[in-house]
Amino acid sequence: MTGVAYGAAFAHWRDGCGDGWRAYTHHAFVEGLERGSLPRAAFLHYLVQDYLFLVHFARAWSLGVVKAETLDEMKTCASTVDALVNHEMSLHVKICAEAGIDEATLFAATEEIENVAYTRYVMDAGLQGDFLDLMAALAPCCFGYGEIGARLDGSADAQTPYRDWIETYADEDYQGVMASVGQMIDAAVLRRLGPDFAKSARWPALQDRFATATRLEVAFWDMGLRGA
Numbered sequence: 001m002t003g004v005a006y007g008a009a010f011a012h013w014r015d016g017c018g019d020g021w022r023a024y025t026h027h028a029f030v031e032g033l034e035r036g037s038l039p040r041a042a043f044l045h046y047l048v049q050d051y052l053f054l055v056h057f058a059r060a061w062s063l064g065v066v067k068a069e070t071l072d073e074m075k076t077c078a079s080t081v082d083a084l085v086n087h088e089m090s091l092h093v094k095i096c097a098e099a100g101i102d103e104a105t106l107f108a109a110t111e112e113i114e115n116v117a118y119t120r121y122v123m124d125a126g127l128q129g130d131f132l133d134l135m136a137a138l139a140p141c142c143f144g145y146g147e148i149g150a151r152l153d154g155s156a157d158a159q160t161p162y163r164d165w166i167e168t169y170a171d172e173d174y175q176g177v178m179a180s181v182g183q184m185i186d187a188a189v190l191r192r193l194g195p196d197f198a199k200s201a202r203w204p205a206l207q208d209r210f211a212t213a214t215r216l217e218v219a220f221w222d223m224g225l226r227g228a
């Protein structure tokens with residue numbers, strides 16, 4: 001566990017995942033980024049898939065605007081869509097361009113099944129359920145990369161070629177968006193479930209959504225390691 005705090009709901013969900021959270025945030029792929037030992041081909045394979053992931057992830061955050069009940073929820077969801085499509089994806093476009101992969105090729109790439117499973121699971125959580133179901137499924141992506149970025153910023157090998165990736169997530173812009181997402185989710189949980197939210201009848205189902213999305217993150221790293 002790191003010192004990054006993204007709110008009370010997240011802390012409950014993370015601790016309710018048991019070893020699953022560590023399997024995600026300390027995955028061999030993450031260690032490869034940290035030490036610089038990750039093969040470039042595996043990184044690029046992951047990055048192309050992650051570009052496609054972010055396209056669908058932005059769609060899911062846009063569904064948050066649709067399912068929101070307050071203007072504050074709408075604002076946070078809209079800012080997150082902006083951060084994804086106008087900022088985070090620039091990293092993918094830049095690194096892939098340097099490797100000779102242009103953006104049209106990225107957009108048209110074939111999705112790996114782990115990518116399809118994850119992104120459509122999140123979208124379905126939001127379509128079938130309400131705003132909280134959607135947030136529980138979106139939370140591991142946001143806060144996991146936030147934790148990884150913050151940790152690796154201090155621990156990564158000075159020689160790692162993945163410094164630009166690490167900095168994207170350690171950056172105060174990304175961390176700032178994640179802090180506001182954490183506050184918004186806490187307020188959304190309080191509004192719908194009350195202060196004893198973790199004892200509410202709905203909590204186990206939300207915990208299950210978070211745990212499933214966390215397992216899908218592990219599968220996404222596995223897919224990256226497997227390579228093209």
Ligand SMILES: Cc1ncc(CO)c(N)n1
Nearest residue numbers: 050053054141142145220
């Ligand atoms: C698979 C995955 N999870 C989370 C993030 C963070 O946005 C990302 N870029 N990719």
